[in-house]
Amino acid sequence: MNIKIADLEFEPLISAEEIQTRIKQIAAQLNADYENKTPIFVGVLNGCFMFMGDLLKQITVPCEVAFTKLSSYHGGTTSTRRINDDFDLMVDIANRHVVLVEDIVDTGNTLDYLVAKLSHRKPASITVCALLLKPDAIEYPIEELTHVAFNIPNEFVVGYGLDYMELGRNLDGIYKRVV
Numbered sequence: 001m002n003i004k005i006a007d008l009e010f011e012p013l014i015s016a017e018e019i020q021t022r023i024k025q026i027a028a029q030l031n032a033d034y035e036n037k038t039p040i041f042v043g044v045l046n047g048c049f050m051f052m053g054d055l056l057k058q059i060t061v062p063c064e065v066a067f068t069k070l071s072s073y074h075g076g077t078t079s080t081r082r083i084n085d086d087f088d089l090m091v092d093i094a095n096r097h098v099v100l101v102e103d104i105v106d107t108g109n110t111l112d113y114l115v116a117k118l119s120h121r122k123p124a125s126i127t128v129c130a131l132l133l134k135p136d137a138i139e140y141p142i143e144e145l146t147h148v149a150f151n152i153p154n155e156f157v158v159g160y161g162l163d164y165m166e167l168g169r170n171l172d173g174i175y176k177r178v179v
């Protein structure tokens with residue numbers, strides 16, 4: 001069923017069930033990769049909160065959880081390329097295995113910035129786990145991006161943590177803009 005958020009119309013793209021199934025597969029891979037490594041899962045707010053919560057419920061290896069916050073869309077439907085460092089990661093990641101948890105990778109600009117910034121702190125490794133990737137939009141290829149739940153078309157999406165004008169984050173599935 002199509003929905004309206006503020007002035008825009010959206011149609012279903014990925015269901016809640018599909019998301020949960022895919023999260024279990026990714027978590028199984030991470031549990032195998034990080035056995036005996038006690039990784040730090042770092043969520044990139046705000047958009048990651050639902051994905052981070054559901055993913056972490058499926059993680060069975062000992063792990064730590066932390067957050068950082070960046071923003072670049074500023075309420076609209078296209079990236080501004082201007083990254084705001086809203087709050088820094090407050091844990092020491094030196095010699096630790098870091099798993100960054102992102103909602104969506106569009107141009108890759110935000111992730112490129114964050115990976116470079118955290119790499120300076122000398123972690124043992126950095127891996128990125130993203131819920132969504134727009135392969136046709138990527139401008140900054142990121143070799144650390146090894147786990148992607150879904151590749152999606154180069155269109156604006158909301159739901160499951162992602163917003164339009166701060167609305168729609170609470171939806172349990174992903175919806176794409178009807179143009």
Ligand code: 5GP
Nearest residue numbers: 079105106107108109110155156157162163
């Ligand atoms: P990038 O720097 O990769 O171009 O953009 C990354 C950020 O832009 C994401 O973390 C997210 O906040 C926002 N973004 C990119 N595409 C979308 C989209 O389709 N919908 C929403 N709601 N945000 C997006």
